[in-house]
Amino acid sequence: MGNDISAETLAVQIGHFTDAQNGAIVPPVAPSTTFARDAEGKLPAGLRYSRYGNPTVILAEQTLAKLEGGKEARLFASGLAACAAILGTIRAGQHILAPRIMYHGAQDLMRRIAAAHGAELGFFDAADPNGLRAGLRANTAMVWIESPINPTWDVIDIAAAAEAAHAAGAILVIDSSVAPPVTTRPLALGADIVFHSASKYLNGHSDVMAGVLVTNALDARWQDVIETRNLTGGVLGAFEAWLLIRGLRTLFLRFARSSANALAIARHFERHPMVEAVLYPGLESHPGHAVAKRQMTNGFGGMLSIKVRGGFDEAQLVWRSLRVFLSAASLGGVESLAEHRAAVESPNSVVPRNLLRLSAGIESADDLIADLAQALDRLGASRPKA
Numbered sequence: 326m327g328n329d330i331s332a333e334t335l336a337v338q339i340g341h342f343t344d345a346q347n348g349a350i351v352p353p354v355a356p357s358t359t360f361a362r363d364a365e366g367k368l369p370a371g372l373r374y375s376r377y378g379n380p381t382v383i384l385a386e387q388t389l390a391k392l393e394g395g396k397e398a399r400l401f402a403s404g405l406a407a408c409a410a411i412l413g414t415i416r417a418g419q420h421i422l423a424p425r426i427m428y429h430g431a432q433d434l435m436r437r438i439a440a441a442h443g444a445e446l447g448f449f450d451a452a453d454p455n456g457l458r459a460g461l462r463a464n465t466a467m468v469w470i471e472s473p474i475n476p477t478w479d480v481i482d483i484a485a486a487a488e489a490a491h492a493a494g495a496i497l498v499i500d501s502s503v504a505p506p507v508t509t510r511p512l513a514l515g516a517d518i519v520f521h522s523a524s525k526y527l528n529g530h531s532d533v534m535a536g537v538l539v540t541n542a543l544d545a546r547w548q549d550v551i552e553t554r555n556l557t558g559g560v561l562g563a564f565e566a567w568l569l570i571r572g573l574r575t576l577f578l579r580f581a582r583s584s585a586n587a588l589a590i591a592r593h594f595e596r597h598p599m600v601e602a603v604l605y606p607g608l609e610s611h612p613g614h615a616v617a618k619r620q621m622t623n624g625f626g627g628m629l630s631i632k633v634r635g636g637f638d639e640a641q642l643v644w645r646s647l648r649v650f651l652s653a654a655s656l657g658g659v660e661s662l663a664e665h666r667a668a669v670e671s672p673n674s675v676v677p678r679n680l681l682r683l684s685a686g687i688e689s690a691d692d693l694i695a696d697l698a699q700a701l702d703r704l705g706a707s708r709p710k711a
Contacts, residue, residue: 332392332506333577339388339570354567355380377555381563385570386537389527392506392573393519395539397547399554400566404502404522406559407536408434410550411498411518412467417443419466424451428475428500429670435469436673451479452612457486461493468493471500472509472620473613476630476666476682478604480613483620487515496546502526503656507580508623512541525657526626528572529579533565579659579687583627586661586693587685591629593694598634599643599701601679605629627685628656630666631697637678639704640665644681646703649688649696656684661693 329335340352357379360372372378382400390398401407408431415421421435425448439446449460451474461468468490472481483499490497496517501509505526511519521527523535540547554560561569584607591605606617607625617625633640644652650663667678685693 335388335391336573336576339573340384352381352384352567352570354563356563375563376558376560379560379563379566381570382561382566385561385566385573388570388573389521389523389537390539393539394506394510394512395519395541396543398537398539399551400523400561400569401536401538401554402559402561402565403534404520404524404536405430405434406554406557407520407522407538409438410553410559411520411538412438413442413553414546414549415439415442415444415467418445418464420445420447420462420464421467421469422447422449422457422460422462422465422495423469424449424471424474424481426451426474426477426479426675427469427471428502429674429676431469431500433671433673451481452477454482457481458489461489461495463493465490465493465495467498468495469498469500471503472511473503473606473617473626473628475500475503475628476604476676476680478606478611478613478628478630480606480611480617480620482616483509483511483514483516487517491515503626503628504621505576505580507577508584508621508626512539514620517541523569524655526580526583527576527657528569529576529658530568530572531655531658531660533568533572535561535565535569577623580626581624582687583657583685584624586687586690587627587629587683588625589690590683590685590694590697594631594697594701597698597701599704601632601634603629603631604680628682629685630680630682632677632679633681633701633704635679635704637667640679640681641668642707643700643704646700647696648699649692650683656682658684659687661686661688 358375386398449456487497498518499511499516502522502525519539523537588607595603644665650661662684664682666676
């Protein structure tokens with residue numbers, strides 16, 4: 326943040342907006358789709374049509390760029406629209422390298438774009454410290470990572486990934502949706518572009534669909550991303566941008582509470598008899614804990630997974646028995662969510678069939694622990710007695 330205010334204060338006081346007429350401290354929504362020229366035919370603020378730029382959207386973009394320490398940010402109408410814009414810069418004959426386990430929607434999009442563009446797509450095992458480097462090729466143009474990985478929460482060393490990608494002549498793009506700039510700033514660790522599904526922690530209230538890209542370089546690739554958004558119309562609406570701004574005001578508080586809840590859940594169930602493993606980088610027993618502790622400087626986030634003892638059917642039983650955790654997709658909201666990932670991912674998924682992904686919200690940790698405990702008790706009661 327330089328010599329200015331802290332990131333936490335910036336998020337709370339977005340825009341430092343005060344209405345000269347009535348003293349309002351909340352930025353207004355600017356729903357206008359078009360902007361008038363003056364008598365000389367000039368655009369007073371440089372804005373002409375909201376597909377190219379809107380005051381509310383620009384304020385959100387400027388704030389996100391500052392929070393991430395980037396040069397510029399661009400908001401999109403969804404996370405996958407943002408993914409499509411950056412993946413669309415890949416050309417025929419180039420190679421994309423990505424984790425074997427990752428957000429399945431982005432991976433499916435990669436497969437589609439690679440096939441359409443005549444590009445190559447390869448995958449590496451994020452649990453293998455040497456997996457990324459071994460997967461690089463002479464024609465690798467883009468390395469895509471997540472850290473932590475969704476939904477196994479393996480940790481990738483971002484600085485090492487950037488070094489390897491750059492040595493191979495590739496850029497590093499990171500999906501940091503589960504590790505917002507509250508705790509991780511990938512651009513400072515060497516990443517070239519940061520992607521967020523802004524529907525997740527950045528908004529945090531499950532009422533906005535949005536995606537954002539933040540860049541470290543205002544280069545030709547970035548201009549391609551901007552032109553793609555302008556020409557395809559995948560821009561975020563003004564009201565959605567305003568909701569995103571409202572969500573950012575409580576980002577630091579929400580993330581801290583979700584992180585504390587997730588850690589409490591992880592520690593409570595780490596040795597539960599009906600749990601095969603708890604996957605959470607905040608646990609000292611996690612193989613990636615040391616790297617996570619170095620990269621995630623303000624909490625390990627609200628995302629964790631449990632592998633129940635058994636397989637698909639046992640995971641289904643526990644998932645169906647939850648009452649406080651809501652059975653819904655997405656993550657990073659104030660409410661706690663649970664998903665049986667093998668049941669909802671695409672046919673390409675290789676996620677373990679006994680894995681339940683949990684998004685810890687900001688409710689009482691005791692209530693969340695009690696809910697998961699009673700669901701696991703049902704599994705225990707279903708087992709034949711010895």
